[in-house]
Amino acid sequence: MSGRLARFVRAARTDTPVRGRQIYILPTRYGLLYGVLVAAVFISAINYGNNLAFLLAFQLAAVGHVAMHQTWRNLRGLRLGADALGRVYAGEDARFAVRVAAADGRDRPAVQVDGAADRTLVDCRGEAGAAGVLRVPTVCRGRVPLGRLTLSTRYPLGLLRAWSYVDTDAGAVVYPRPADRFDAAADPTYAGVEQGSLGVGADDFVGLRGYRPGDAPSRLDWKTLARERGLHTRQFGGDRADRLWLSFDALEGLDTERRLEALCRGILDAERAGRHYGLRLPGEEIPPGHGERHAERCLTALALYEDRRP
Amino acid sequence: MKDALADRPVDTAGTVLLVAAVGAAVAPHAWHLPPPIVAFFAVAAGWRLLAIARPALLPGGALLALLLVAGLAAVVLAEGAAPNRDSGVALLTVMLGLKLLEVRARRDVYVAAFLGWFVLVTQFLYSQSLALAAYLALPFLALLLLVTRLHRAEEQAALVTLVPSVLRTSLYALPVTIALFVLFPRLGGPLWGFSADADAAVTGLADTMSPGSLARVVESPEAAFRVRFEGDPPAPAERYWRGPVLWETDGRTWRTGAPLGKAPTIEAMGPAIDYEVVLEPHRRRWLFTLDLPVSLPQGASSTVDHQVLAPRDVESRRSYRARSVTDYRTVGLSPDEEFAGLQLPDRVSPRLRGLAERWRAEAKDPAAIVSRGLALFRDEPFVYTLRPPPLGDDPLDAFVFDTRRGFCEHYAASFVLLMRLAGVPARVVTGYQGGELNAVGDYLTVRQSDAHAWAEVWLRESGWVRVDPTAQVAPERIESTIDQGASLAAGRVTFRADLPWVAAMLRQARWMLDAANLNWHRWVIGYDRERQDSVLRQLGLGGLSQTRLGMLAAGVAGALLLLTALWLLVQRPAPREPVAAAYDRFCRKLARAGVPRAPHEGPRDYVDRVVAALPARAAELRAIGRLYEALRYGRHAPGDAVRQLRRAVRRLRLTAR
Numbered sequence: 028m029s030g031r032l033a034r035f036v037r038a039a040r041t042d043t044p045v046r047g048r049q050i051y052i053l054p055t056r057y058g059l060l061y062g063v064l065v066a067a068v069f070i071s072a073i074n075y076g077n078n079l080a081f082l083l084a085f086q087l088a089a090v091g092h093v094a095m096h097q098t099w100r101n102l103r104g105l106r107l108g109a110d111a112l113g114r115v116y117a118g119e120d121a122r123f124a125v126r127v128a129a130a131d132g133r134d135r136p137a138v139q140v141d142g143a144a145d146r147t148l149v150d151c152r153g154e155a156g157a158a159g160v161l162r163v164p165t166v167c168r169g170r171v172p173l174g175r176l177t178l179s180t181r182y183p184l185g186l187l188r189a190w191s192y193v194d195t196d197a198g199a200v201v202y203p204r205p206a207d208r209f210d211a212a213a214d215p216t217y218a219g220v221e222q223g224s225l226g227v228g229a230d231d232f233v234g235l236r237g238y239r240p241g242d243a244p245s246r247l248d249w250k251t252l253a254r255e256r257g258l259h260t261r262q263f264g265g266d267r268a269d270r271l272w273l274s275f276d277a278l279e280g281l282d283t284e285r286r287l288e289a290l291c292r293g294i295l296d297a298e299r300a301g302r303h304y305g306l307r308l309p310g311e312e313i314p315p316g317h318g319e320r321h322a323e324r325c326l327t328a329l330a331l332y333e334d335r336r337p
Numbered sequence: 338m339k340d341a342l343a344d345r346p347v348d349t350a351g352t353v354l355l356v357a358a359v360g361a362a363v364a365p366h367a368w369h370l371p372p373p374i375v376a377f378f379a380v381a382a383g384w385r386l387l388a389i390a391r392p393a394l395l396p397g398g399a400l401l402a403l404l405l406v407a408g409l410a411a412v413v414l415a416e417g418a419a420p421n422r423d424s425g426v427a428l429l430t431v432m433l434g435l436k437l438l439e440v441r442a443r444r445d446v447y448v449a450a451f452l453g454w455f456v457l458v459t460q461f462l463y464s465q466s467l468a469l470a471a472y473l474a475l476p477f478l479a480l481l482l483l484v485t486r487l488h489r490a491e492e493q494a495a496l497v498t499l500v501p502s503v504l505r506t507s508l509y510a511l512p513v514t515i516a517l518f519v520l521f522p523r524l525g526g527p528l529w530g531f532s533a534d535a536d537a538a539v540t541g542l543a544d545t546m547s548p549g550s551l552a553r554v555v556e557s558p559e560a561a562f563r564v565r566f567e568g569d570p571p572a573p574a575e576r577y578w579r580g581p582v583l584w585e586t587d588g589r590t591w592r593t594g595a596p597l598g599k600a601p602t603i604e605a606m607g608p609a610i611d612y613e614v615v616l617e618p619h620r621r622r623w624l625f626t627l628d629l630p631v632s633l634p635q636g637a638s639s640t641v642d643h644q645v646l647a648p649r650d651v652e653s654r655r656s657y658r659a660r661s662v663t664d665y666r667t668v669g670l671s672p673d674e675e676f677a678g679l680q681l682p683d684r685v686s687p688r689l690r691g692l693a694e695r696w697r698a699e700a701k702d703p704a705a706i707v708s709r710g711l712a713l714f715r716d717e718p719f720v721y722t723l724r725p726p727p728l729g730d731d732p733l734d735a736f737v738f739d740t741r742r743g744f745c746e747h748y749a750a751s752f753v754l755l756m757r758l759a760g761v762p763a764r765v766v767t768g769y770q771g772g773e774l775n776a777v778g779d780y781l782t783v784r785q786s787d788a789h790a791w792a793e794v795w796l797r798e799s800g801w802v803r804v805d806p807t808a809q810v811a812p813e814r815i816e817s818t819i820d821q822g823a824s825l826a827a828g829r830v831t832f833r834a835d836l837p838w839v840a841a842m843l844r845q846a847r848w849m850l851d852a853a854n855l856n857w858h859r860w861v862i863g864y865d866r867e868r869q870d871s872v873l874r875q876l877g878l879g880g881l882s883q884t885r886l887g888m889l890a891a892g893v894a895g896a897l898l899l900l901t902a903l904w905l906l907v908q909r910p911a912p913r914e915p916v917a918a919a920y921d922r923f924c925r926k927l928a929r930a931g932v933p934r935a936p937h938e939g940p941r942d943y944v945d946r947v948v949a950a951l952p953a954r955a956a957e958l959r960a961i962g963r964l965y966e967a968l969r970y971g972r973h974a975p976g977d978a979v980r981q982l983r984r985a986v987r988r989l990r991l992t993a994r
Contacts, residue, residue: 089510
């Protein structure tokens with residue numbers, strides 16, 4: 028649907044029940060064929076003056092009509108929610124979890140959710156509803172909105188299709204495609220920072236020292252206390268771990284996107300190697316750290332780089 | 338937007354159901370389609386079933402094309418190339434068989450199912466019996482089930498779980514169907530088309546009569562027609578159903594040969610009887626009426642001898658209303674009638690001629706001649722039998738003087754001939770006499786075994802008078818029905834007397850079946866323009882034009898559809914857990930009383946606040962709060978706590994604020 032036309036379409040929002048006015052309904056190809064069937068039976072009935080054929084024609088027509096209401100009702104009051112799933116790098120498919128549930132808790136069989144490029148079909152049961160996955164192909168890094176989805180159903184007979192547009196606000200952040208390798212040598216700041224153990228880390232046991240008020244109880248060495256050698260605090264090192272800075276500016280000779288791809292690879296490598304790393308982008312600096320959330324913060328910064336620039 | 342389901346393959350259950358439903362829809366055609374066509378379909382259906390396990394067995398495009406050519410050739414060879422009903426049905430059957438072989442994805446099922454539904458119509462062209470319709474409801478619903486099943490996301494939605502939803506859909510559709518059926522304007526004749534095929538033999542009266550012809554009709558137990566009387570039925574001896582009247586004879590065979598002219602006026606001497614007849618098709622034009630008809634069925638005409646004729650041969654069951662008088666007198670005799678009523682065969686034996694001359698000489702008026710004629714059959718040793726001996730060249734002479742064993746046609750024919758010889762105008766009337774009253778449906782069934790022939794003579798004072806010589810020989814024939822099974826076994830005519838209880842029960846069952854059949858005809862098959870008019874008159878909608886009726890049908894159907902839609906659309910919340918429902922009701926009542934529950938409030942806080950607001954009802958409110966807490970959060974709620982809670986909430990009466 029072209030963007031200009033889309034403004035006139037009545038669309039529902041996520042997590043609000045679809046209202047009757049937002050539902051469109053038209054016969055499918057089989058619905059039209061069914062119409063031809065009913066007409067053929069009806070004409071035979073008139074031609075032969077055959078009352079049973081009349082009955083059949085009327086019953087088929089009435090069944091078709093009841094089906095129309097059932098189709099419409101199958102969509103009304105449905106609620107759709109969507110969330111991005113997992114990491115996605117440019118060129119991969121972004122995955123979205125799509126939840127469909129009926130406001131009144133009634134079963135809604137055969138509900139189809141169509142995205143721009145993918146579709147999923149679920150039987151929605153009870154208040155729990157049902158969930159499916161929609162994929163959105165990506166080309167480049169940045170924010171990818173799930174956008175407008177089409178919620179549709181052909182239940183019960185497939186003769187009619189009722190559909191409704193749902194504007195979602197879900198979006199996925201697409202990270203740059205990781206480069207094949209991150210050439211550490213090219214980056215002078217990519218080096219272990221050897222600064223000795225300050226005994227303030229958290230990873231490696233270094234030794235004991237006398238208790239000072241304020242030390243965390245979890246750091247107390249209860250064994251020495253039990254041996255009546257006084258209260259001691261255990262000391263951990265680990266701040267000696269490699270700390271490295273991944274810097275945009277250090278990657279000379281590459282264009283912006285290549286640099287971001289290289290940095291993406293660097294982040295993933297550093298994360299896998301268990302190193303502490305920080306990220307320096309022009310105008311933004313993320314201090315060293317590590318862990319899932321740190322990595323995602325860095326990757327997001329890469330993904331949205333320059334979006335923030337004026 | 339593409340259908341995510343259309344391309345999915347049909348699973349085993351779906352294929353089996355499709356083949357079974359379509360097969361069941363086609364099955365009754367086995368009786369009227371040529372064997373090659375039936376075999377073609379059966380092979381295709383079997384092939385499709387075999388291919389479930391091995392999809393590779395399904396024929397490809399080239400083989401399908403070859404099969405199509407073979408099927409078409411079979412149709413042309415069996416039915417000829419001319420389009421008619423039978424060849425159309427054969428073609429449809431062949432196409433359906435081929436379509437079954439094409440079914441792979443769900444999309445293919447639609448076309449097959451739609452063709453299957455259309456096959457049902459073709460069944461109705463051959464028979465509209467109640468039994469067939471009841472049977473065909475099964476494939477109808479099975480196809481609906483099949484199509485419903487196509488639109489579930491689950492691959493293997495169990496068939497049984499879908500049955501209620503399919504039945505519900507059909508049921509919701511039923512009021513609309515009935516309204517349309519009752520109100521939709523019926524046209525008189527076909528738009529175009531194939532006439533019903535006239536090859537099957539139908540038992541019934543013919544327009545000629547010769548010795549033995551009626552006895553053959555009597556051997557059939559089939560119903561000829563059924564009659565419902567407006568008031569009391571006439572006495573058995575009055576139940577003469579008039580059919581073809583025969584004037585012309587060559588001494589052996591009697592033919593109609595009715596003279597031209599207008600029917601003489603009938604003067605009623607007794608009350609008129611109104612009735613409605615449901616006539617089985619007999620492929621002739623005449624309509625049977627009680628002797629004599631004074632008011633004709635719609636569209637029918639009457640001949641000079643009071644025979645009632647339909648505009649066309651009766652090819653399907655037909656119902657009509659008529660009015661008759663059993664006590665009457667006709668006025669006048671045209672010269673043509675007199676001439677035809679005195680016609681004699683070329684050769685008449687001297688014995689017969691002599692007998693008639695003697696009567697004529699001895700009797701002082703025609704009425705006395707008639708009495709002499711009847712007395713002959715009464716006093717001489719005549720025997721009433723279904724199996725009379727062969728009669729030779731001059732059958733009537735041999736019958737009257739030698740064998741003296743005969744069936745009603747012998748008596749009627751010889752009596753009429755004797756009357757003519759004696760100078761009294763006479764004619765043979767064939768038709769039915771009697772009928773069995775069906776106590777279940779309160780109507781009369783007249784069977785082929787009630788076929789009868791009698792005589793009419795013209796007398797100056799009373800016009801054409803019915804005379805039944807058979808009554809002189811076997812008066813029981815007129816008063817009761819021939820016991821057909823016993824008669825055939827014995828070769829003699831026996832009559833029904835009291836039945837043993839088993840037979841009485843069987844008769845009751847037969848009556849019920851017969852009554853169901855009649856109502857089926859009255860209200861479904863035979864629901865035509867005439868009956869529609871009478872139904873509409875009863876509804877106070879008489880005299881509507883066809884156009885207005887069409888608009889009314891559309892309007893009523895539309896209104897009913899709207900009602901169905903409303904019924905479907907009213908939000909019926911899923912049944913709630915009773916404790917939650919009771920608490921909701923409690924909260925609603927309090928909200929009306931001006932103390933709505935805040936969204937964050939738990940039951941205890943809420944009850945505290947409510948008690949503070951309505952101190953007078955503290956005890957009641959606290960009791961409800963305690964019960965709810967115990968049921969919702971407590972470990973051991975008393976067994977009838979749910980009931981107590983619901984009752985307490987129900988009895989809580991608060992004044993709205």
